[in-house]
Amino acid sequence: DAGVIQSPRHEVTEMGQEVTLRCKPISGHNSLFWYRQTMMRGLELLIYFNNNVPIDDSGMPEDRFSAKMPNASFSTLKIQPSEPRDSAVYFCASSYAGGQGTGELFFGEGSRLTVL
Amino acid sequence: AQSVTQLDSQVPVFEEAPVELRCNYSSSVSVYLFWYVQYPNQGLQLLLKYLSGSTLVESINGFEAEFNKSQTSFHLRKPSVHISDTAEYFCAVSTYTDKLIFGTGTRLQVFP
Numbered sequence: 001d002a003g004v005i006q007s008p009r010h011e012v013t014e015m016g017q018e019v020t021l022r023c024k025p026i027s028g029h030n031s032l033f034w035y036r037q038t039m040m041r042g043l044e045l046l047i048y049f050n051n052n053v054p055i056d057d058s059g060m061p062e063d064r065f066s067a068k069m070p071n072a073s074f075s076t077l078k079i080q081p082s083e084p085r086d087s088a089v090y091f092c093a094s095s096y097a098g099g100q101g102t103g104e105l106f107f108g109e110g111s112r113l114t115v116l
Numbered sequence: 117a118q119s120v121t122q123l124d125s126q127v128p129v130f131e132e133a134p135v136e137l138r139c140n141y142s143s144s145v146s147v148y149l150f151w152y153v154q155y156p157n158q159g160l161q162l163l164l165k166y167l168s169g170s171t172l173v174e175s176i177n178g179f180e181a182e183f184n185k186s187q188t189s190f191h192l193r194k195p196s197v198h199i200s201d202t203a204e205y206f207c208a209v210s211t212y213t214d215k216l217i218f219g220t221g222t223r224l225q226v227f228p
Contacts, residue, residue: 004159033216042220043160043206056215091159104150105216107159 002026004108006092012114018080021111024073025094033105034067034077035091043091049075050097082115089113118143118209122219130227131199137192137222139181139207149190150208150216151181160206166190177201202226 005024013019025032033048047057049069057067064083069075079086089112093105123138141147148167152160164175171183181192190207207219 043218045215045217048215093159104162104165105152105160107161109157109159 006108016081021077023075023092029094031095031097033093036088038088084115120219126223128225139190141209147209152206154204
């Protein structure tokens with residue numbers, strides 16, 4: 001079975017440019033999470049969706065960040081305009097919350113973003 | 117709100133030695149507890165979990181963790197580590213709402 005698929009795996013861009021990260025969750029999963037990992041701050045939850053609806057976006061750093069989930073098989077995380085401090089590895093994860101959360105997440109391999 | 121504290125940022129150990137990675141949590145409600153492992157340039161993978169029942173849980177590769185409610189701990193142990201266990205290990209907690217909160221991670225470095 002295919003796992004969580006993220007693209008691109010690596011992105012190098014210049015400050016001020018728009019960045020779009022993509023995620024395809026595991027088929028049948030109804031929760032999707034975006035995390036950011038840096039050396040300084042560790043693993044931070046940015047936003048999560050349940051049944052395509054954003055449930056908690058309190059971790060989104062600022063208005064430059066936005067996330068969408070137009071359907072159950074696709075999500076995007078957009079940064080506009082990007083800044084050097086956005087450089088990090090961004091992970092997408094999915095799970096099945098069948099009415100009783102257990103927190104078992106399945107992670108993609110991450111998108112490594114470098115903003116020059 | 118829940119929180120997780122991993123007391124050691126790095127743990128160096130020689131191959132075949134025992135190891136313990138410490139994790140403490142804080143929560144006012146019942147929790148589920150997890151250990152995830154991250155190998156270099158990869159995403160996180162579930163290592164083991166405690167949902168209910170027996171307080172001692174085991175992974176397929178020899179790790180175990182014990183849920184201690186009175187001490188609010190979920191320490192990870194292995195009696196004999198291998199070079200291939202070198203990775204970063206994350207403790208995590210969630211509640212009924214399915215939101216997972218991670219600790220800051222412990223880098224386990226196994227030396228020959």
